[in-house]
Amino acid sequence: MEEIKARDYARSCGLSETHMRRIFSEYTSMSPSEYLNVVRINKACELLAHGNDSIEDISRAAGYPILSTFLRNFRKITGLSPSAWRKQGI
Numbered sequence: 001m002e003e004i005k006a007r008d009y010a011r012s013c014g015l016s017e018t019h020m021r022r023i024f025s026e027y028t029s030m031s032p033s034e035y036l037n038v039v040r041i042n043k044a045c046e047l048l049a050h051g052n053d054s055i056e057d058i059s060r061a062a063g064y065p066i067l068s069t070f071l072r073n074f075r076k077i078t079g080l081s082p083s084a085w086r087k088q089g090i
Contacts, residue, residue, distance in 0.1 A: 006032045040064065041077045048086045055082045 009032055010020035024032050044062040047053060056067055059082075064070035074082050 004036060036063075037073050038077060041074055044070070044074060044082065045078070045085065048082060049089070058082065 006021060007017045009024070010017040013020055015023070021032065024035070028035055030038070040062045044058050047058045047061055051058075053061070055071075059065075059067050059070035062070065064073070071081065074080075074085070078085055080088070
């Protein structure tokens with residue numbers, strides 16, 4: 001999976017990267033990378049709730065090729081590890 005960069009967002013909107021980041025943050029109260037992490041972790045939560053795939057497979061499906069990055073971001077956003085989240089059945 002190819003990494004999505006803020007400059008790609010900006011280019012597709014015809015804006016400078018700085019201007020796009022400012023506008024994006026103004027409307028979402030988060031940076032583009034923070035927003036992307038929230039979207040990816042929400043996807044991971046759906047996969048955890050509705051399947052039995054391994055945490056590693058879910059990590060890749062949610063856009064995290066490196067498991068440790070997924071685990072760190074998951075805990076930061078949800079307050080739980082993926083396995084604890086799955087056990088709670090949220």
